Amino acid sequence: MSMPFGYASPEQIMRDKADYARKGIARGRSVVVLQYVDGILFVAPNPSRALHKISEIYDRIGFAAVGRYNEFEELRLGGIRYADINGYTYDRSDVTGRGLANLYASNLGRIFTESIKSLEVEVVVAEVGDTKEGDAIYRLTFDGSVFDEHGFAAMGGQAEAVAGRLKERYRESMSLADALEVALAALTEPGGERPPVGQLEVAVLDRNREHRKFLRLTGARLERLLAQTSNPPSATATPPAAPAEGSGDTPPPTGPEGDVDDGSSPL
Amino acid sequence: MASHRDLPAGLMNQLFQNTGSSSFTEFVGSYAPELLPRRGEVLATPIGDQVPHATTIVAATFAGGVVMAGDRRATSGNIISQRDVEKVFRADDYSCMGIAGTASTGIEFARLYRVELEHYEKVEGRSMSVQGKANRLATMIRGNLAMAMQGLVVVPLFAAYDPDRDEGRIFSYDVAGGPYERERFDAIGSGSIFARGSLKKLYRDGASADDMVMTLIQALYDAADDDSATGGPDVTRKIWPIVSVIDADGFRRLSEEEVSGYVQQMLDARMISPDGPIAPLR
Numbered sequence: 213m214s215m216p217f218g219y220a221s222p223e224q225i226m227r228d229k230a231d232y233a234r235k236g237i238a239r240g241r242s243v244v245v246l247q248y249v250d251g252i253l254f255v256a257p258n259p260s261r262a263l264h265k266i267s268e269i270y271d272r273i274g275f276a277a278v279g280r281y282n283e284f285e286e287l288r289l290g291g292i293r294y295a296d297i298n299g300y301t302y303d304r305s306d307v308t309g310r311g312l313a314n315l316y317a318s319n320l321g322r323i324f325t326e327s328i329k330s331l332e333v334e335v336v337v338a339e340v341g342d343t344k345e346g347d348a349i350y351r352l353t354f355d356g357s358v359f360d361e362h363g364f365a366a367m368g369g370q371a372e373a374v375a376g377r378l379k380e381r382y383r384e385s386m387s388l389a390d391a392l393e394v395a396l397a398a399l400t401e402p403g404g405e406r407p408p409v410g411q412l413e414v415a416v417l418d419r420n421r422e423h424r425k426f427l428r429l430t431g432a433r434l435e436r437l438l439a440q441t442s443n444p445p446s447a448t449a450t451p452p453a454a455p456a457e458g459s460g461d462t463p464p465p466t467g468p469e470g471d472v473d474d475g476s477s478p479l
Numbered sequence: 480m481a482s483h484r485d486l487p488a489g490l491m492n493q494l495f496q497n498t499g500s501s502s503f504t505e506f507v508g509s510y511a512p513e514l515l516p517r518r519g520e521v522l523a524t525p526i527g528d529q530v531p532h533a534t535t536i537v538a539a540t541f542a543g544g545v546v547m548a549g550d551r552r553a554t555s556g557n558i559i560s561q562r563d564v565e566k567v568f569r570a571d572d573y574s575c576m577g578i579a580g581t582a583s584t585g586i587e588f589a590r591l592y593r594v595e596l597e598h599y600e601k602v603e604g605r606s607m608s609v610q611g612k613a614n615r616l617a618t619m620i621r622g623n624l625a626m627a628m629q630g631l632v633v634v635p636l637f638a639a640y641d642p643d644r645d646e647g648r649i650f651s652y653d654v655a656g657g658p659y660e661r662e663r664f665d666a667i668g669s670g671s672i673f674a675r676g677s678l679k680k681l682y683r684d685g686a687s688a689d690d691m692v693m694t695l696i697q698a699l700y701d702a703a704d705d706d707s708a709t710g711g712p713d714v715t716r717k718i719w720p721i722v723s724v725i726d727a728d729g730f731r732r733l734s735e736e737e738v739s740g741y742v743q744q745m746l747d748a749r750m751i752s753p754d755g756p757i758a759p760l761r
Contacts, residue, residue, distance in 0.1 A: 268601055292601050293510075296503055300594050301514055423569070424597075 229330045233354040236332030237279045242369035243336070244398055245276055245361075246382060247347055248391035251340040251417045251425065255395040258413040266415045268426035270295035270307045272340050274417045278368025279333035279354075287316060287335060309339025313350035313358055321356025330354050334367040340417035340425050344385065366398065374398050388416065393441035409435055503598035504591065504619070516587045516623065526630055531560040533585055535670035535702045535709040536567065536577030538638045538649050539682060540663055541691040544726030545638045545647025548695040549577050550670070550703060551718050552710030562713060567721045571596045572729045574612055574639035579668030580632040588619055588633060595619075609641045613650040613658040621656035636667045640725045647725065670702030670709035677701035680758035688724050692733070696720060696741045697755050712742045 220228075243256040243265055254276050256265040265284075266276045269291045277284035291312055299307045316335060324330040337350045349361040359365075364382050366375040378398035386394065392414065400406050414429040414437075421427060429437060500506070507514050531553040538547040553561040567577045568589040576592060578585030595615060599607050607615070616637055623633060637650040637658065650658040651665050664682050666674035677698040683690065699720050703711035712719055719738040724731050749755060 262604075264604060267604070289602060292598065293506060296594050296598050297507060297510065297514075300503075300507065300591065301511070423572075 229324065230355065233324075233330045233332050237334050237354065237368055238370070240278045240368045242366055242371060242374040242399055243276050243278050244364070244366050244374065244378060244395045245336045245338055245349055246364035246378065246391055246395060247344065247349070247384075248388050248416075249344070249385045250388065251419045252338045252347060252349065253388065253391045253395060254336075254338070254413075254415045254417075255392065255399065256413040257399060257407040257411055259411045264413060266413050266428075268415075268424065269312060269337070270299060271304055271423065272417065272425050273307065273309050273312060274338045274340075274415065274426050275335065276338070276367075277333055277335040280331070283331045284333040284335060287319070287331075287333065290319070291316065291337075309337050309348050309350060313337045313352060316352050317356045317358045319356075320352060320354060324355040334371075336361075336365050336367065338417060340419045342419060373401075389437055389440035392437060396441070409438060501599045501602045502615075503595045506598075516584060516591065516619075528556045528630070530631070531555050531564070531582040532708070533564060533566040533579050533582045533668065535666065535668040535674055535699060535706065536579055536636045537666045537671075537674045537678065537695050537698050537702075538577065538636055538664060539678060539691050539695060540647040540649065541688050542685045543645060543647075544640055544688060544724060545649060546688065546691045546695055546722065546724050547575055547577055547636070547638045548692070548699055548720050548722045550699050550710045550720055551713070552708065553582050554708045559710075562710065562716065563718050565721055567723050567732075568593070569723070569730050569732065570612070570637075570639075571600070571606070573606070573642070573725060574609070574637065575723050575725060575730060576616065576638075577636045577667070578633055579636070579671075580634050581630075584623065584626070584631050584633045585635070588623075588635065592616060592619065609639045609643075609648055612639060613637055613648075613660070616650070617652060617656040617658045620652050620654070624655055627654040634667055636665060638725065640727065640729075642727070645727065666698070666702070668709070670699075670706035673705040674698040674702040677755070681756060688726065692722055692724065693741055693745070695722065696738075696745050700745060700749070701755060712746070714746070 241257045243254070245252065245254050252274065254266040254274060256276065258265050263281055265278065266274065267288055269275045273295065275288055275291060277287065294312060294315055295307045298311070316337065320331060331354050333354060335352050337352065339348045341347050349365050351359040351361050351365045351367060363384065364378050366378050378394065381394040381397055396406055412434065414434055416427050416429060417425045418427055419425060504515065532555065533553055534550055536547065536549040538545060547567050549567040551563050552559060553564040564582060566582070566585065567575060570576050570593055574596070576589055578589060596607060596612060616635060620633070620635065623631070627633070632654055634652055634654060639648055641648050649661040649665050651661055651667060652658055664678045666678065678694065681694045681697055686694070699709070700711055703709040717739070719735060719742050722733040722738050724733065
């Protein structure tokens with residue numbers, strides 16, 4: 213028997229799906245999640261005030277995502293339902309980041325194999341503990357793989373370059389201002405402009421808070437914090453810079469096409 | 480296999496049905512209805528007298544906020560079933576609820592209500608309006624009407640700080656729901672008649688939080704004085720009323736030491752004047 217028309221090997225299908233997802237994810241801006249002395253810090257350059265990339269899932273659990281908004285929003289809502297119903301069925305302390313990461317992993321994995329189009333998302337589930345040893349950062353990719361990250365994670369855009377800069381600068385038990393400085397330095401291409409205050413989405417899981425540990429840092433509070441960093445950003449938005457010259461030399465690690473983020477644009 | 484149009488929502492829906500609503504109660508009702516407080520069951524005999532009942536809750540507004548306080552007694556008929564029960568609960572950062580009536584049902588309601596408010600906040604990315612919170616609680620109480628008719632009555636008192644008006648607001652309910660917004664102060668439970676009488680004489684418009692806490696401690700003492708089901712401060716066991724203050728800074732439950740300070744001050748004054756402060760006649 214000859215092969216049916218339009219046959220593609222499973223390897224080819226999986227590879228195509230993965231390439232498709234990687235390209236989609238690399239299109240957005242990066243998001244950085246890192247540990248600081250009192251908990252976990254999330255930083256995302258995000259021009260939208262309404263469409264969040266970072267959000268609260270439960271008392272100790274935060275969520276950050278990159279990629280297609282409608283897809284990770286669905287994951288976020290599913291996670292909130294999972295957490296709320298488990299906390300209501302048992303006790304609030306019985307909702308864990310590990311459980312949520314497993315739920316996401318199984319769903320992402322199933323969608324990756326069963327559906328024609330995999331989800332173009334990458335998410336971080338972070339949980340703050342009573343001490344820094346209890347903190348956990350799980351990074352999940354579009355195919356359902358789970359990475360138990362130590363100290364920091366970067367995803368989206370030029371994730372590997374951002375993770376590299378983050379690794380160089382990251383130290384254990386930094387203050388919040390220092391951690392924010394490290395995150396902004398990692399998110400900025402060498403020689404590039406830092407995103408202005410109004411286009412930063414910043415949140416923390418602060419282990420010293422009562423009840424709910426998640427807190428968005430906005431407005432005056434964020435500006436005060438940024439003023440403490442060694443390299444305060446400009447308060448006003450700068451016009452988009454011309455495309456960086458270096459962007460054509462080597463293809464970014466994830467090999468995206470089209471509207472690729474090279475870190476030079478403040479948006 | 481589901482059509483690609485159903486994904487990813489389709490697969491997530493199988494796990495956690497998306498009702499399209501931001502309400503946690505509606506979600507649980509469709510996903511795991513057995514977890515909701517009992518509804519529509521018929522008891523062979525009314526058991527109202529056999530389960531512990533929570534008694535008096537008082538609340539009053541002050542300049543820029545609201546205070547709620549509750550005694551610590553639970554009774555089953557003529558028996559004191561618990562001396563240190565807690566019946567004032569934090570609902571979210573800017574609201575709280577107190578319960579009177581069947582203690583178990585009330586505690587269940589408080590737990591569900593807290594998740595309900597938080598769920599909305601996380602899903603929608605904003606806090607529910609104060610009126611919305613009050614309405615939501617009314618729906619929950621109305622759902623319990625069948626059980627209330629069989630003796631499992633639970634009536635809440637809801638207090639919240641309204642950031643739009645920069646003031647505290649109080650809502651009361653009856654067994655069939657509500658809400659009824661109350662000006663200045665309100666009380667629920669078996670001792671509420673006496674507490675309300677006391678509050679009527681002691682309430683001052685525009686008082687400070689500190690003065691209002693003292694006013695509520697006085698009102699609870701007056702309720703315990705005349706109602707056998709309301710517990711007064713237990714000096715030997717060091718059990719004090721639960722007092723919560725909500726203002727622009729959010730919900731704060733006063734510590735044992737803080738409350739014992741107020742109680743001690745009140746008791747000292749009552750050693751001389753057992754009926755408490757005397758309101759001016761003219």
